[in-house]
Amino acid sequence: MPVRVGVVVFPGSNCDRDTVHALSIAGADPVVLWHEQASLEGVAAVVLPGGFAYGDYVRAGVIARFSPVMRAVSAFAADGGLVLGICNGFQVLAEAGLVPGALLRNRSLRFAGRQVAIAALRDDTPFTRGVSVGTPLRMPVAHGEGCYFADDATLDQLERDGQVLFRYVDEAGRPAGPAEPGNPNGSLRAIAGVLNKAGNVAGLMPHPERAAEAILGSDDGMGIVRSLVESAAAAANTPAGLVGSAGAR
Amino acid sequence: MTLAEAGAVVEPLHRRLGVTDDELEAIKDRLGGRDPNDLELAMFSVMWSEHCSYKSSKPLLRTLPTAGEGVVAGPGENAGVISIGGGLAVAFKIESHNHPSAVEPYQGAATGVGGILRDIFTMGARPIAVLDALRFGDPADARTRHLVDGVVRGVGGYGNCVGVPTVGGELVFDPSYQGNPLVNVMAIGLMEERRLTLAAAPGPGNLVVLFGSATGRDGIGGASVLASATFTHDDPSKRPSVQVGDPFAEKLLIEASLELIERGLVEGLQDLGAGGITCATSETADRAGTGILVDLDAIPRREPGLEPFEVMISESQERMCAAVTPEKWDTVREVCERWGLPVAIIGRITDDGDIAIVTGGLDAAGGPAAGAVEIARIPAAALTSDAIVHDRVAEAPTHSRAAPAPGLTDAATDRLPERGMDPGAVLAALLGSANLSSRRSVFTQYDSTVGTDTVAGPGHGAAVLRVKGTTQGLVATTDGNQSVGALDPWLGAALSVAEATRNVSITGARPLGVTNCLNYGDPTRPAAF
Amino acid sequence: MSRYRYAINVTPKAGILDPQGRAVEGSLGHLGITGVSEVRVGRRVELTIDAVDAATALATADRLAAELLSNPLIEAYAVEPLAGASSTISAAAGAD
Numbered sequence: 001m002p003v004r005v006g007v008v009v010f011p012g013s014n015c016d017r018d019t020v021h022a023l024s025i026a027g028a029d030p031v032v033l034w035h036e037q038a039s040l041e042g043v044a045a046v047v048l049p050g051g052f053a054y055g056d057y058v059r060a061g062v063i064a065r066f067s068p069v070m071r072a073v074s075a076f077a078a079d080g081g082l083v084l085g086i087c088n089g090f091q092v093l094a095e096a097g098l099v100p101g102a103l104l105r106n107r108s109l110r111f112a113g114r115q116v117a118i119a120a121l122r123d124d125t126p127f128t129r130g131v132s133v134g135t136p137l138r139m140p141v142a143h144g145e146g147c148y149f150a151d152d153a154t155l156d157q158l159e160r161d162g163q164v165l166f167r168y169v170d171e172a173g174r175p176a177g178p179a180e181p182g183n184p185n186g187s188l189r190a191i192a193g194v195l196n197k198a199g200n201v202a203g204l205m206p207h208p209e210r211a212a213e214a215i216l217g218s219d220d221g222m223g224i225v226r227s228l229v230e231s232a233a234a235a236a237n238t239p240a241g242l243v244g245s246a247g248a249r
Numbered sequence: 250m251t252l253a254e255a256g257a258v259v260e261p262l263h264r265r266l267g268v269t270d271d272e273l274e275a276i277k278d279r280l281g282g283r284d285p286n287d288l289e290l291a292m293f294s295v296m297w298s299e300h301c302s303y304k305s306s307k308p309l310l311r312t313l314p315t316a317g318e319g320v321v322a323g324p325g326e327n328a329g330v331i332s333i334g335g336g337l338a339v340a341f342k343i344e345s346h347n348h349p350s351a352v353e354p355y356q357g358a359a360t361g362v363g364g365i366l367r368d369i370f371t372m373g374a375r376p377i378a379v380l381d382a383l384r385f386g387d388p389a390d391a392r393t394r395h396l397v398d399g400v401v402r403g404v405g406g407y408g409n410c411v412g413v414p415t416v417g418g419e420l421v422f423d424p425s426y427q428g429n430p431l432v433n434v435m436a437i438g439l440m441e442e443r444r445l446t447l448a449a450a451p452g453p454g455n456l457v458v459l460f461g462s463a464t465g466r467d468g469i470g471g472a473s474v475l476a477s478a479t480f481t482h483d484d485p486s487k488r489p490s491v492q493v494g495d496p497f498a499e500k501l502l503i504e505a506s507l508e509l510i511e512r513g514l515v516e517g518l519q520d521l522g523a524g525g526i527t528c529a530t531s532e533t534a535d536r537a538g539t540g541i542l543v544d545l546d547a548i549p550r551r552e553p554g555l556e557p558f559e560v561m562i563s564e565s566q567e568r569m570c571a572a573v574t575p576e577k578w579d580t581v582r583e584v585c586e587r588w589g590l591p592v593a594i595i596g597r598i599t600d601d602g603d604i605a606i607v608t609g610g611l612d613a614a615g616g617p618a619a620g621a622v623e624i625a626r627i628p629a630a631a632l633t634s635d636a637i638v639h640d641r642v643a644e645a646p647t648h649s650r651a652a653p654a655p656g657l658t659d660a661a662t663d664r665l666p667e668r669g670m671d672p673g674a675v676l677a678a679l680l681g682s683a684n685l686s687s688r689r690s691v692f693t694q695y696d697s698t699v700g701t702d703t704v705a706g707p708g709h710g711a712a713v714l715r716v717k718g719t720t721q722g723l724v725a726t727t728d729g730n731q732s733v734g735a736l737d738p739w740l741g742a743a744l745s746v747a748e749a750t751r752n753v754s755i756t757g758a759r760p761l762g763v764t765n766c767l768n769y770g771d772p773t774r775p776a777a778f
Numbered sequence: 779m780s781r782y783r784y785a786i787n788v789t790p791k792a793g794i795l796d797p798q799g800r801a802v803e804g805s806l807g808h809l810g811i812t813g814v815s816e817v818r819v820g821r822r823v824e825l826t827i828d829a830v831d832a833a834t835a836l837a838t839a840d841r842l843a844a845e846l847l848s849n850p851l852i853e854a855y856a857v858e859p860l861a862g863a864s865s866t867i868s869a870a871a872g873a874d
Contacts, residue, residue: 055495
């Protein structure tokens with residue numbers, strides 16, 4: 001019985017079909033969750049896909065965080081449920097305070113639509129258990145507001161506590177600098193993705209679902225998608241219903 | 250208006266609307282000999298404009314070959330549709346938005362993308378790719394750089410938000426485009442053949458439903474001479490001639506439209522572009538051989554105080570017009586409301602072949618309500634299929650010469666590099682030239698991978714897309730040859746088709762069909778025509 | 779020379795479609811807020827101008843607003859002097 005993974009659709013989400021497709025290939029049973037619904041239909045994990053929820057008007061993700069479905073997602077996350085936010089999804093999670101930091105306009109002030117490489121800093125999270133630490137994973141970014149920001153004290157704490165999940169890297173796997181070619185948006189400390197304190201909610205700006213099949217140029221993203229699916233399956237089979245924190249070292 | 254101005258001879262209204270004297274006679278002819286009223290004149294002026302009627306080019310375009318294996322929908326529909334087997338078909342079309350882009354590059358390009366996407370999904374096809382063919386003047390010129398920057402951001406801003414990848418296109422610089430940039434956008438969509446939805450309004454008694462954004466004053470521009478006294482002092486804030494696009498609304502429109510089509514809820518669907526409601530109603534009625542009674546008051550407006558002509562010719566974006574049977578109305582409304590789109594019944598399909606407009610509402614039977622006033626009545630055909638066609642004069646400009654035929658040696662006066670020039674320097678100059686340098690800074694502003702179908706994106710001679718669920722791929726390219734075309738139009742066009750065919754074939758694909766976007770100057774100038 | 783501080787408020791022109799305003803209005807329901815309408819979203823730019831007098835500074839602010847900070851086709855602007863912002867600064871040479 002394939003594990004049910006929810007994909008939230010806001011008006012303006014445009015990567016939901018891609019995310020559903022990638023989850024299917026990864027062996028999950030994707031369940032579309034419309035923004036107006038307050039029920040998550042018993043899914044074992046939730047993905048907030050990319051796009052321009054509510055047009056990204058006022059601030060990317062800010063309107064989306066007030067939708068009924070996000071109230072349910074917040075409660076699900078508070079209970080330890082697995083939540084992954086991709087691109088716009090990451091922005092929504094940040095606006096909702098479910099992951100630390102904020103996503104600002106790209107340093108270049110231009111939309112960045114290209115291939116990047118990221119590397120996972122941990123392989124012991126629900127999102128990266130199938131991925132090798134430090135190996136460059138090639139996948140596309142496509143965003144105008146992907147510059148990760150937090151103040152220095154927060155950044156130091158995130159690094160100490162293992163909450164920096166992905167960093168932009170060069171082809172050899174070395175962390176990218178503050179700018180092109182390795183860092184597509186000026187993210188501080190080349191942070192491409194983060195984890196919440198409890199370790200059950202993650203967000204990243206690049207699109208693993210667009211690098212889930214070799215024909216598209218890279219299937220390096222499948223490791224992340226499959227990690228989520230397998231972690232969700234494990235959580236669904238746990239007698240208590242939901243997995244506890246996987247964040248502590 | 251000053252006394253001096255009031256004393257001057259005022260140009261007749263029809264001329265101020267861009268209608269020539271002989272066109273006015275032709276209009277009266279089609280109205281059974283009577284004069285059109287102001288509203289009707291405004292509608293004719295828009296529908297008989299070159300952009301809407303193709304009055305100068307129809308005789309020539311009719312000579313192009315349109316039949317072929319697999320053609321599901323040819324010219325005359327919103328987009329061309331070709332079968333690719335397995336019950337699937339591809340819809341595609343290319344369109345220009347040049348003048349608006351010269352005026353306001355971001356919005357001009359953005360609404361150009363919006364318009365062409367609508368032509369695709371109105372047929373029932375989900376848009377899967379966009380290609381943009383751009384031509385500008387001298388890149389050393391600050392204005393050119395301003396245009397390029399705005400247009401590229403506009404194409405990206407709209408396409409990226411709507412979630413359709415921009416997978417290819419061209420960026421060409423040539424002095425001939427200095428005052429007139431070209432912004433041509435191609436869109437491709439994928440559909441199940443059985444879902445093909447035509448832009449007709451069949452079935453007298455059926456409802457005419459408008460859904461999408463509310464109607465405002467966008468794009469009224471030239472017809473503003475008709476505005477009532479309050480506005481004659483031309484307060485610029487009152488008349489936005491520029492169309493502003495909302496890609497978020499378009500994304501909702503795509504989903505709602507495809508759902509309506511998928512669930513068989515509409516008898517016909519037409520998108521609104523140039524000519525607004527006038528165009529959508531007259532074209533769909535004409536195609537079905539029916540008429541439409543328009544309930545002007547029912548049209549959702551963005552702001553109060555719009556005059557009838559403004560409502561009828563407004564080019565507010567992100568709107569669609571559907572023919573719906575009465576029993577399906579409740580479901581149609583539910584779909585639109587769920588996607589957050591305003592929706593309203595704005596008229597009824599009739600059998601009299603006319604576009605008739607009333608204020609004061611319709612009654613339950615679908616006729617004018619008691620006390621309603623009819624403010625316009627024009628045969629639908631007069632606005633569309635029976636619009637005037639001009640036989641323009643074509644005259645080769647005297648300064649040109651025929652391009653040398655292949656195989657003949659060039660004349661000594663042709664400007665070719667002298668012998669003895671340093672080949673390395675020539676190569677470096679070429680590689681650094683505006684037309685050969687990398688376009689990376691442009692196409693990285695586009696999302697070329699959304700949709701997870703892009704196999705080969707920008708930077709290749711042709712874009713390659715995979716078709717999910719099949720082993721098939723689609724290949725697309727845009728090409729044009731302006732330098733040869735300026736000297737020898739026939740040869741320039743032929744070379745463009747040949748180049749496009751080559752770019753597609755070298756990927757291993759079999760060319761299926763061609764769509765063209767011909768951009769030329771004023772057709773009343775013999776040299777341009 | 780004195781220092782003058784202004785805010786330039788740029789808003790969509792009346793009649794122009796404002797997708798942001800519409801999106802905000804549409805989301806009010808989720809926050810349980812009623813009675814809010816006609817939302818227009820713009821932007822505000824605050825800046826300091828060094829000039830010989832207020833009239834000159836205002837002219838500069840106006841020019842900046844018209845030529846750079848707003849798109850006259852689709853936006854309107856208003857220049858707002860910011861309270862208590864003007865102060866005298868010394869000239870570059872031969873300070874007073």
